[in-house]
Amino acid sequence: MEQYVIKGGNPLVGEVEIGGAKNAALAILAAAIMTDEMVYIENLPDVRDINVLLEAIKEIGAVVERVSPTEVKITGSTISDISVEYEYIKKIRASYYLLGALLGKYKSAEVPLPGGCNIGSRPIDQHLKGFRALGASVDILHGAVVAKAENLTGKHIFLDMVSVGATINIMMAAAMATGNTIIENAAREPHVVDVANFLNSMGASIKGAGTDVIRIQGVEKLHGTTYSIIPDQIEAGTFMCAAAATRGDIMVKNVIPKHLEATTAKLEEIGCQVEEFDDAVRVVANKRLTRTHVKTMPYPGYPTDMQPQFAVALTLAEGTSIVTESIFENRFKYADELSRMGANIKVEGNTAIIDGVEKLTGARVSAPDLRAGAALVIAGLAAGAVTGILHTVFNIPAILSGILTQISLWSINLRIMSGKSNLPLLNSETIISFFVSRSGSST
Numbered sequence: 125m126e127q128y129v130i131k132g133g134n135p136l137v138g139e140v141e142i143g144g145a146k147n148a149a150l151a152i153l154a155a156a157i158m159t160d161e162m163v164y165i166e167n168l169p170d171v172r173d174i175n176v177l178l179e180a181i182k183e184i185g186a187v188v189e190r191v192s193p194t195e196v197k198i199t200g201s202t203i204s205d206i207s208v209e210y211e212y213i214k215k216i217r218a219s220y221y222l223l224g225a226l227l228g229k230y231k232s233a234e235v236p237l238p239g240g241c242n243i244g245s246r247p248i249d250q251h252l253k254g255f256r257a258l259g260a261s262v263d264i265l266h267g268a269v270v271a272k273a274e275n276l277t278g279k280h281i282f283l284d285m286v287s288v289g290a291t292i293n294i295m296m297a298a299a300m301a302t303g304n305t306i307i308e309n310a311a312r313e314p315h316v317v318d319v320a321n322f323l324n325s326m327g328a329s330i331k332g333a334g335t336d337v338i339r340i341q342g343v344e345k346l347h348g349t350t351y352s353i354i355p356d357q358i359e360a361g362t363f364m365c366a367a368a369a370t371r372g373d374i375m376v377k378n379v380i381p382k383h384l385e386a387t388t389a390k391l392e393e394i395g396c397q398v399e400e401f402d403d404a405v406r407v408v409a410n411k412r413l414t415r416t417h418v419k420t421m422p423y424p425g426y427p428t429d430m431q432p433q434f435a436v437a438l439t440l441a442e443g444t445s446i447v448t449e450s451i452f453e454n455r456f457k458y459a460d461e462l463s464r465m466g467a468n469i470k471v472e473g474n475t476a477i478i479d480g481v482e483k484l485t486g487a488r489v490s491a492p493d494l495r496a497g498a499a500l501v502i503a504g505l506a507a508g509a510v511t512g513i514l515h516t517v518f519n520i521p522a523i524l525s526g527i528l529t530q531i532s533l534w535s536i537n538l539r540i541m542s543g544k545s546n547l548p549l550l551n552s553e554t555i556i557s558f559f560v561s562r563s564g565s566s567t
C-alpha cells in the first residue's frame with residue numbers, strides 16, 4: 125500500500141523533461157525478440173509496465189540486460205518457449221504484442237487472452253483476424269490464443285476499426301511473412317510509426333506508417349539494431365493540462381510538438397498560451413479558462429488517453445463543456461470522484477457535461493486506471509489549499525509516480541509514503557484521499 129499526500133492550490137511553475145513513450149516501448153520491446161542478434165534500446169521509460177514486459181521476455185528465454193533505467197539490451201537467440209504466462213498478461217495487456225512477434229519469428233505463439241479492463245471490454249478480434257489472414261490457424265484454448273502457421277503469407281487486410289494494437293501486432297507478424305501485406309484503415313498514432321521505424325532499422329521493409337495504408341514487404345530475417353524511443357506524448361500532455369488546471373507555467377521539454385497538436389489546439393481554445401519550440405512546448409495559463417467541446421478520436425484526433433486530464437481543466441473553466449469519449453465505453457469512471465471534489469460533471473452515455481466551477485476542494489477519491497489517476501492528481505494540485513493522500517492497494521503505475529516525483533521537485537507539498545495503510549489525517553478539512561482500487565492489467 126502506498127499513500128500520497130499532495131498540497132495543492134499553487135500554480136505549477138517549472139520545467140519537466142519527458143521520457144520515452146510507454147506505448148511505443150511496449151511494442152518495441154516485444155519486437156526486439158524477432159532477431160537473434162542483440163538489440164540496444166534507448167530512451168526507455170522506467171515504468172512498471174515496461175519492467176513487467178521485460179520479465180515476460182526473460183521468462184521465455186531471451187537475454188535481457190538492463191544497462192540503465194532508460195537502456196536495455198535484448199538478445200532473442202536463446203528463446204526456448206513460445207508460450208507466455210497469464211501472470212504477465214494479467215499485469216499488462218500489451219504483453220499481447222508477443223503474439224505478433226513470436227508468430228512472425230517462430231510461426232507459433234501461445235499468449236493468454238487479456239480479457240476486459242477498467243476502461244472497456246477491449247476485444248482483440250482484429251489482431252486475430254489479421255493473423256488468420258496471414259495464414260495462421262488461431263484458436264482459443266484454455267483461455268489462451270494459440271496461433272500457428274507452416275508459413276505466413278502476405279495479404280491485403282482491412283481493419284474493421286482503427287486499432288493501434290491490431291495495426292502493430294499484424295505489422296510485426298507480416299514483417300517476417302512471405303510476400304507483401306497491405307493493412308488498410310491502419311492506426312496512425314506516433315507509436316505505430318515508431319514501431320515501424322524500429323522494425324525497419326532491424327531490416328524490415330514497412331512503408332506508409334503514419335498513414336491509414338501500411339505496406340509491408342516480408343523479409344526472411346531481421347538483424348540487431350540500436351534504437352531510441354520517441355518521447356511520450358501522453359506524459360507531455362498530462363503536464364500541459366496540469367499547467368492549465370493550476371493556472372501555471374510549465375516548459376515541457378524533450379517532446380515532438382507535432383505529436384501534441386491536438387492537446388495544444390484544445391488548450392489554446394480554452395485560453396492557454398502555448399508556445400512551441402523545436403523539442404519543447406511551454407504552456408502558460410494566467411487567467412480563468414473558458415469552456416469548449418472535445419471528442420476523442422484516433423490520431424491525429426484528440427487522444428482518449430488525454431481525455432480525463434483535459435476534463436479536469438474543463439471542470440475549472442467558465443461555462444458548460446462537453447466531453448465525448450468515442451474510443452472506450454468506460455472511461456468516465458473518474459467523473460464521480462471529481463464530483464466529490466466539487467466539480468459539476470454529469471455523465472450520460474459516452475458524454476460528460478461539465479459546468480465549470482471556480483475551485484475544487486479536497487475529498488477521498490478513487491482512481492480506476494492510470495490516466496484517471498493522473499487526472500485526479502491534477503485535480504488535487506489545482507484544488508485550493510488542499511492536502512491530499514493517495515492510497516493504493518496495488519502498485520501504482522510508475523508513470524504516475526514519475527509525475528508525482530517530478531511535481532515534488534517543484535516544492536509543491538507532496539509526500540509519497542509506502543507500506544502504511546492508515547496514515548493519520550493531517551487536517552480533516554484538507555485531506556484528499558485517492559484510492560487506486562484496481563488490481564487488473566493496466567494498458
Ligand code: EPU
Nearest residue numbers: 147218246247248249250251286287288289429451452567
Ligand atoms: N478494438 C476492437 N477489436 C480489436 C481491437 C480494438 O474492437 O481487435 C476496439 C477497442 O475496444 C477500442 C478501439 O477498438 O474501442 C481502439 O482500441 P485500440 O486497439 O486502438 O487500443 P489498444 O491498442 O488496446 C492502445 C493503448 C491505449 C490507448 C489506445 C487508444 C497500448 C499498450 N495501449 O490500446 O493506452 O488508449 O491504444 O489510443 O498502446 C493507456 O496508455 O493508458 C492506454 C489505455
